[in-house]
Amino acid sequence: MKAVLELDSLSTEELKKQVEILQRRVIREREARYEAESLLEKKSLELYQSNRDLMRLNETLERRVSERTNTLSALIQNLHAGILFESKEREVLLVNEQFCEIFKIPAAPEHLVGTNCDDNLSLVANLFDEPKPFIETVNQRIGDREKVIGEIIKMKSGLVYERDFLPIYMEEEYLGHLWKYRDITASFxxxxxxxxxxxxxxxxxxxxxxxxxxxDPNHNIIKAYDRFCDMTGYTREELEGQNANDLLLPEMYQQEMIKQDAHRQEGKQGIYEVELIRKNGDRIWVLISGAPFFDENDKLVGSIGIHYDITHRKKLEDELRSAREMAESARAAEKDFLANMSHEIRNPINAIAGLTNLMYDTSLSSDQLDYLNNIKYSADILLGLISDVLDISKIESGKMELNEQSIDLLENVRAVVQTYQFRSNKKVQYKVDLDPQIDFDVVADPTIINQILLNLIGNASKFTEVGEIITSLRLLENSADEVKISCCVADTGIGLEEEQLKHIFESFKQADKQTKLKYGGTGLGLTIVQRLVGMYGGSVEVNSKLGEGSQFSFNMIFRKSKTRHQEEVEAKGKDILPEGINHVLIVEDNKMNQQYLIGLLNKWEISYDLANHGGEALELLKKHTYDLVLMDIRMPVMDGYETTIRIRSAEHNPNRNIPIIALTASALVDEKEKAISAGMNHHLSKPFSPEQLLYIFDQLTEEDLMRDTGSTEKFVFSDQLDRAYLDSFYGEDYERAQLMFQIFLSNIDAEVDQLNMHLNSEKWEELATLAHRIKPNFVMVGLSHLTDQMVEIEQAAKQLDTVKAQNLVPEFLVQFKTNRQLVENELDKLSNWIN
Amino acid sequence: MRGIVFTELMEMVEQIYGYELVDELLQEVRPASKGSYTSVGNYPHQELVNLLIRLSGKVDKSVEELMTIYGQHLFQVFAKGYPAFFEDDLDAFTFLAGIENKIHPEVRKLYPDAELPRFNILNHDSKELIMDYSSERRMSSFALGLINGCFDHFNERATVKMDKLDESGARVRFTINRGA
Incomplete structure (x- = not known):
């Protein structure tokens, strides 16, 4: 407008200029409009396109949602549970047929959608076992809006449902909730x-x-039953929730419980005995049978223990144990008593018998001879009695020693019977009936055979006034190695009643009191015979008729001897004075025994020195040389073992290798073994006869002779070995030594391996047996210290001193390794020397 | 550069000096877009600079001065055109401090190809706001005008000190204190 108003006042040129400006402006603005329009069109097309895309996306999503809803709805309809989906206002959003059935709703599910559940709650509540609580819990769940699953709901119809309540939120917004009722009647x-x-x-x-x-698996008590509460004195409330181990189990059983737990983890059950602490602090013993239990997924959820109160039984067991221990110690005391008796009684009897023997050599009047005969007779009876008692205790304690050798059985029987023939002044004939087929020697202990015969014949003679006593031998079986021989002692005596026959082999049982008075004896004779016969695999049987006599018969099995027995031509009792024994040391504290020994030595014209104990003996041995030592064992100051060990170990002692004869009062095998292992050469059990002593002298002089004759050409054993023992053991029989060394080397490794195996497998009994068996092997090749070690191992294993055994065996193995080489070297030397 | 910057500049020049000057500028500068700017379009940054340089020669003001004046003017246009950003009960400091994180993200949504300066806030309390401007376009004077416009809009008073952090002017620190 402004421009138009001013147009009139402008010149043509200016006007023209203004028009041009305007034209340009119009062009610019038109172009700007075109550009803007095209830009906007482009933009709107873009908008249209994206709008269409959005619509399409929306359709797809709607279709998908609808599909999913249908699937879900079908799923819910077909679900094997009653489903109700309510809005927060409790309007039905979704319900299935099953739900309608449960709640007895006659309408179709789709018609229920939109109806309000609250209105019908009290109506359906009557279907349930407890209508009021049902309504309350429904309202409570809806109010809480918290998930609750697995509620058990019971209907009046008897059906049981498991109900889940699930609140449903979308983002933060509460949409409603889902009820699910599942029929669990069957499983419930x-x-x-x-x-x-x-x-x-x-x-x-x-x-x-x-x-x-x-x-539970951590021992927390889930449930305690009444009886368990009674046992422990706690109430159920006090127990449940507590840790059973902490509350009830004493410390010392915790380890056992850990062991049982490991067991239970593997699903195994276990039975074990522990003590429990009662509430009042008392302890009870229980036998527990514990078994694990598992949930449906096989997961260990705890264990159940069945507890049986065994306190009373344990008490009885304890009492029995202590009673047994008492009985055992009483038995041990009895054994000790018998062993001591052996010493205390034998010593004086030995003296009486010995001195009586000496007195026969003095000039006696006929009265004196008569008295002497009576003394001897009484002493013999006394000895017999004490021998019986000792024998039975030896046999019963398993310490009976078998001293087997090759013997002529027939000759033995004849000799025994003969002694009775001479002794008898009655009208009784002693006869033998011996099978001539027995023309070979057997391996047996002659003492035992004699004792059996002496007992049986002695018994028969006691009860037989007139008639005959026949001892017979029959060969029953004869194989290459073994023979079976029957023996029978038959008499024509008073016989036995049937009642007596039953008890005849029992210890200390005699026919009756009258018998005892009339015939004397301990009543042990037949028991001893029975046991001794048992050692040779037999059993004594008795046949008897009152007034007609008895027959005692038995079978025995012997090994046959390879060699024929060399009969000793020398008559017994005849004194043959020993050569080479001229000066003897007597070590003895008992005066009567001293007298007996002195008497014998005087008679044999052997000089002697007397020591009252080991101490005196050592003094004398320092100053004088002797040909042998007679060594008592039990003496004051220093006993025989100790003395011997000192003699053998003393340096520069002229008597270091002197023969020593042990005189033991105890007949027990132990003492003899101890004497030999202490270094004594021979052993004589008191009382002994002059002949027995002479016999040992003979053996000694024979050994000496052998030593002496070979002195010109002698093999010298290595001083690393027990030279003294090897010399005395082999004499100059170096071929035997060679053989023994060879046998040792070829066998010992396996034995030692075995020894180690027994140790490793902790078989103590086998270890002891093996150690016992192989212990002599070492000393025979001069390794006496290894034999000593073996003795220790045997002792340790016998006493079940396992710690000691576990130390000793490895120690031995080390020693053995080096010493085995010594033996090998020695064998080489020996073989060269012989060749 | 957004079309609105060009159309508003042309508008302002026309309002102050008349369309003859606008026509003169476009005739002389002859930008590639022929000067037919529309606010919804997008034009090269250099065209604006060329226009400002030519304008500077005609109105006896430096390019920086012109930028500051134009920035101050443009803020009013923005405030009218985009009232959504001024809805909350804001003051000038809060608004300026939120440009980087509140205004620019929205601009990028509408114009994904927009190239925007960065504002880094170093201090923001009731008395003082320190913010660093950085842009390869080196239009800190334009930013100063916008800041001034902001205080005009909120009807607040402040002194704004502008310090170059480098020679090129790509990085500039604004220290703003409340009061006259």
């Missing part, structure tokens, strides 16, 4: 039945005085 009823049956059995167990306890 089964479960109830199982529970009832479990309860029933628990009831039974409880009634059986067995306390039940359920614990």
């Amino acid at each position: 009823v089964t479960e109830q039945k199982i529970k009832a049956s479990e309860e029933k059995y628990r009831g039974i167990i409880e009634n059986m005085e067995l306390g039940l306890l359920e614990v």
Whole structure:
């Protein structure tokens, strides 16, 4: 407008200019408009395109949602559970047929959508076992809006449902909630039945005085039953929730429980005995049978323990144990008593018998001879009695020593019978009936054979006034190695009643009191015979008729001897003075025994020195040389073992290798073994006859002779070996030594391996037996210290001193390794020397 | 550069000096767009600079001065044209401090190819606002005008100190204190 108003005042040129400006402006603005329009069109096209895309996307999404909803809806309809989906206002959003069936709603599910559930709640509640609580819980769940699953709902119809309540939120907004009712009637009823049956059995167990306890894997008590509460003195409330181990189990059983736990982890059950601490602090012993139990996924959820109170039984066991221990110690005391008696009684009898023997060599009047005969007779009876007692105790304690050798059985029988023939002044004939087929020697202990015969014949003679006593031998079986021989002692004596026959082999049982008075004796004779015969595999049988006599018969099995027995031509009792024994040392504290020995030595014209104990003996041995030592064992100051060990170990002692004869009062095998292992050469059990002593002298001089004759050409054993023993053991029989060394080397490794194996497998009994068996092998090749070690190992294994055995055996193995080489070297030397 | 910057500049020049000057500028500068600017279009930045340089020679004001004057003017246009950004109960400091994080993201939504300066706020309390401007277009004077316009809009007073942080002027610090 302004421009138009001013047009009139403008010059043509200016006007022209203004028009040009305007033209340009119009062009610019038109172009700007075109550009803007095209830009806007482009923009709107873009907008249209994206709008269309959005619409398409929306359709797709709607279709998908609808599909999913349909699937979900179908799923819910077909679900094997009643489903109700309510809005927060409790309007039905979704419901299925099953739900309608449960709640007995006659309408179709789709018609229920939109109706309000609250209105119908009290109506349907009557279907349930407990209508009021049902309404309350429904309202509570809806109010809480919290997920609750697995509620058990029971209907009046008997059906049982498991109900889940699920609140449903979209983002933060509460949309409503879903009810799910699942029919679990079948499994619920089964479960109830199982529970009832479990309860029933628990009831039974409880009634059986067995306390039940359920614990979780950490021993926390889940459930304690009444009987268990009674046992422990706690109430159920005090127990449940507590840790059973902490509360009830003493510290010392915790380890056992850990062991049992490991066991239970593997699903195994275990039975074990522990003590429990009662509430009042008392302890009770229980036998627990514990078994694990698992949930449906096989996960260990705890264990159930059945507890049986065994306190009373344990108490009885303890009492029995202490009673047994008492009995055992009483038996041990009895054995000790017998061993001591052996010493205390034998010594004086020895003296009486010995001195009596000496007195026969003095000039006696006929009265004196008569008295002497009576003394001897009484002493013999006394000796017989004490021997019986000792024999039976030896046999019973397993210490009976078998001293087997090759013997002529027939000759033995004849000799025994003969002694009775001479002794008898009665009208009794002593006869033998011997099978001539027995023309070979057997391996047996002659002492035992004689003792059997002496007892039986002695018995027969006691009860036989007139008639005959026949001892017979029959060969029953004869194989290459063994023979079976029957023996019978038959008499024509008073015989036995049937009642007596039953008890005849029992210790200390005699026919009756009259018999005892009339015939004397200990009543042990037949018991001893029975045991001795048993050692040769037999059993004594008796046949008897009152007034007609008795027959005692038995069989024995012997090994046959390879060699024929060399009969000793020398008549017994005849004194043959020993050569080479001229000066003897007597070591003895008992005056009577001293007298006996001195008497004998005087008679044999052997000089002697007397020591009252070991101490004196050592002094004398320092100053003088002797040909042998007679060594008592039990003496004051220093006993025989100690003395011997000192003699053998003393340096520069002229008597270091002197023969020593042990005189033991005890007949026990132990003492003899101890004497030999202490270094004594021979052993004589008191009382002994002059002949027995002479016999040993003979053996000694024979050994000496052998030593002397070979002195010109002698093999010298290595001083690393026990030279003294090897010399005395082999004499100059170096071929035998060679053989023994060879045998040793070829066998010993296996034995030693075995020894080690027994140790490793902790078989103590086998270890002891093996050690016992192989211990002599070492000394025979000069390794006496290894024999000593073996003795120690045997002792340790016998006493079950396992710690000691475990130390000794490895120690031995080390020693053995080096010493084995010594033996090998020695064998080489020996073989060269012989060749 | 957004078309509105060009159309508003032309508008302002026309209002103050008349369309003859607008015509003169366009005739002399001969921009590639031929000067037919529309607010919805987008034009090279250099055209604006060339127009301002030519204008400077005609009205005896430096380019910087022109930019500041134009910025101050343009803020009023923005305030009218985009009231949505001024809805909340704002003051000038809060508005300026929120440019980088509130205004620019919205601009980018509408014009994804817009090239905007960056404002880094170093201090913002009730008395003082320190913000660093950085843009390769080196139009800090334009920014100063906008800041002044902002205080005019909110009817507040402030002293604005502008310090170059580098030679080129691509980085500039504005230290703004309340009061006259």
